[in-house]
Amino acid sequence: MRFDNLPTSPYLNIVFNIIRNGIIRSSSKLKSSDNEGLKNQILAETFNYIGTTNESLWIGVGKENISEGKQSREDIYFHLNDENHTRIFFVEGKRLPKYKTKTQQEYVIGKNSFGNPSGGIERFKKGIHGDPNEISNNGLIAYVENETIKHWTDVINCSIQDNFTIDEIITKKDGLTNEFLSIHQFECESISTYFNLHHFWIVLNN
Numbered sequence: 239m240r241f242d243n244l245p246t247s248p249y250l251n252i253v254f255n256i257i258r259n260g261i262i263r264s265s266s267k268l269k270s271s272d273n274e275g276l277k278n279q280i281l282a283e284t285f286n287y288i289g290t291t292n293e294s295l296w297i298g299v300g301k302e303n304i305s306e307g308k309q310s311r312e313d314i315y316f317h318l319n320d321e322n323h324t325r326i327f328f329v330e331g332k333r334l335p336k337y338k339t340k341t342q343q344e345y346v347i348g349k350n351s352f353g354n355p356s357g358g359i360e361r362f363k364k365g366i367h368g369d370p371n372e373i374s375n376n377g378l379i380a381y382v383e384n385e386t387i388k389h390w391t392d393v394i395n396c397s398i399q400d401n402f403t404i405d406e407i408i409t410k411k412d413g414l415t416n417e418f419l420s421i422h423q424f425e426c427e428s429i430s431t432y433f434n435l436h437h438f439w440i441v442l443n444n
Contacts, residue, residue: 250375252295253316253327257377257438258417260284270383270442277381278313278331285314303328305369310354312367314379328368329377330358334390334439343390345380346397362435363402365426374431380439387416387439408437416441 264284268277282301289297296319303315303325314329336342347357358378361367368376382390395407398420406421418437424430 247326247373247375249295249297249316249318249326252289252292252297254436256285256288256292256297256299256316257329257379259288261438261440263288265440268381268440268442270381274313274331274333274337274381278379281331281379282314285316289316297326298323310361310366325369326373327376328362328373329379330361330367331379331381332358333381333383335384340384343393343397345378345390345394347401359398359402359420359422359435362433363422363425365424365429368433370424370426370429370431370433374433375436376433377436377438380437382439382441382443384443387441390439391418408435 260281264280267280279301282299286299289299298317298319300315300317301313303312305311312328313331315325316327316329317323317325332343332345334343334345336344336348344356345358347360348355350356355361355364355366362376380390391408398405398407402422404423408418408420411417411419416439418439420435420437421432422435423432
């Protein structure tokens with residue numbers, strides 16, 4: 239299979255556990271009526287508390303990472319406790335559905351008010367988010383505010399198939415609740431490798 243043996247990171251499982259535990263701890267604070275920025279902030283603060291009190295490895299978590307030479311910023315980032323605060327994992331948060339709509343999504347592709355790409359998957363593919371030269375695993379968090387996970391899985395996968403025909407659709411991770419994996423090819427200049435996106439979906443419409 240063309241996606242076998244993608245590079246991984248020694249920190250991935252620790253990051254995943256921070257995210258899983260953080261989602262559980264934040265569940266009572268997250269409200270569908272809150273804007274996306276507040277939801278991201280609540281999660282980032284909780285992730286940071288968990289990561290920086292981890293006895294095995296200190297991992298800090300911040301909100302709205304800004305990289306040199308880039309116009310956009312990632313919603314949440316994980317970093318090491320070294321001199322450079324080395325980034326090891328980036329996360330983009332998206333509401334399902336898109337704000338002020340009942341059916342639309344920009345989880346895969348979209349345009350912001352300036353006409354620039356706003357899709358979650360799209361931004362990672364184009365290198366607008368993340369670090370294509372160094373990091374081959376990143377994340378997306380979905381705030382599911384109406385319909386079901388099954389509904390949005392179908393919508394998202396149809397959009398992936400329509401827009402990124404070479405990519406792998408999202409599939410459920412074995413034995414895990416509301417976690418998915420998809421695999422994509424970068425669309426960056428001089429970069430043609432593949433990367434993993436790890437999806438964590440939070441249901442807020444109960």
